Amino acid sequence: MISNHLLFKLASGEVFGQDQPIALKLLRSESSVQALEGVVMELQDSLYPLLREVSIGIDPYVIFEDADWALLIGAKPRGPGMERAAILDINGQIFAEQGKALNAVASRNVEVIVVGNRCNTNALICLKNAPDLPAKNFHALTRLDENRARFQLALQAGVFYDKVANMTIWGNHSTTQVPDFLNAKISGRPVKEVIKDTKWLEEDFTITVQKRGGVLIEKWGRSSAASTAVSIVDAMRSLVTPSPEGDWFSTGVYTTGNPYGIAEDLVxxxxxxxxxxxxxxxxxxxxxxxxxxxxIKKSEAELIAEKRCVAHLTEEKGHKVPNGKNDSCKK
Structure with a gap:
């Protein structure tokens, strides 16, 4: 569903502009072949002038060949009664294999955006299995969380969302994420000068952003496919368009060498x-x-626990793997 919304945005030039031809190479599962063939037919029939090629396949070593961008969207959802360790392991194996394929055949400067949850740890697994590619080029999508936070601040302040800037999401794409109202600005002024209700900021605002995805599923009966696709476009454009003076964007990135004291070797x-x-x-x-x-420390601790659960997928070959069977993996 996310890809179905996203592909037409990519083909129309929304990300790279109206002078950049694009080739879409779509990795499918065995069960998705007919649906994906139907999407390809729609793309072809839409006559996008920039869309020069659309191909589909099941082998990532073929699909990822010479790729400049890899958008890793698909992952197995966590089912009822499934322990966190189990879903981390199942999805981790998918992203380990995709990392190996990217390492073997993709462009040496490929940009990778991981969307499939749990996206931070999946991105870490992927980059660890692609040692010949720059770790800096791997991202976990937290732009949807940023967009959600900007909307909530704008709504509370009674302004349009384009008046909100310097919005940061810290940490994991989970309910431990930290929407940063301390450094955000509304119409150039610190949020806390515009919205003086500290209790709302610390409680209602923070919890609303953290739990927005779950509430949407309860209301809609499905996950946020359309807004996720929009946020992927936003995340890509933030990397191919100069950031506005004084502003910034949120993305999950490799922590080694960060200035904030966040534990090394996380996304x-x-x-x-x-x-x-x-x-x-x-x-x-x-x-x-x-x-x-x-x-921020709580979100960091969650990611450290997730990393421990998937140590067998992230450690270098021949390196001693610590015990991944930890109580924190079962939550």
């Missing part, structure tokens, strides 16, 4: 800027207070 959402060439830099000196700092 953690942080504030980033880009000059529009596909690369990014971490924003320096973003302030935190006790409220944000405590919650």
């Amino acid at each position: 953690f959402s942080m504030p980033c800027r880009s000059n529009g060439d596909g690369d990014y830099e971490l924003v320096q000196d973003v302030a935190t207070d006790d409220f944000l700092g405590d919650r």
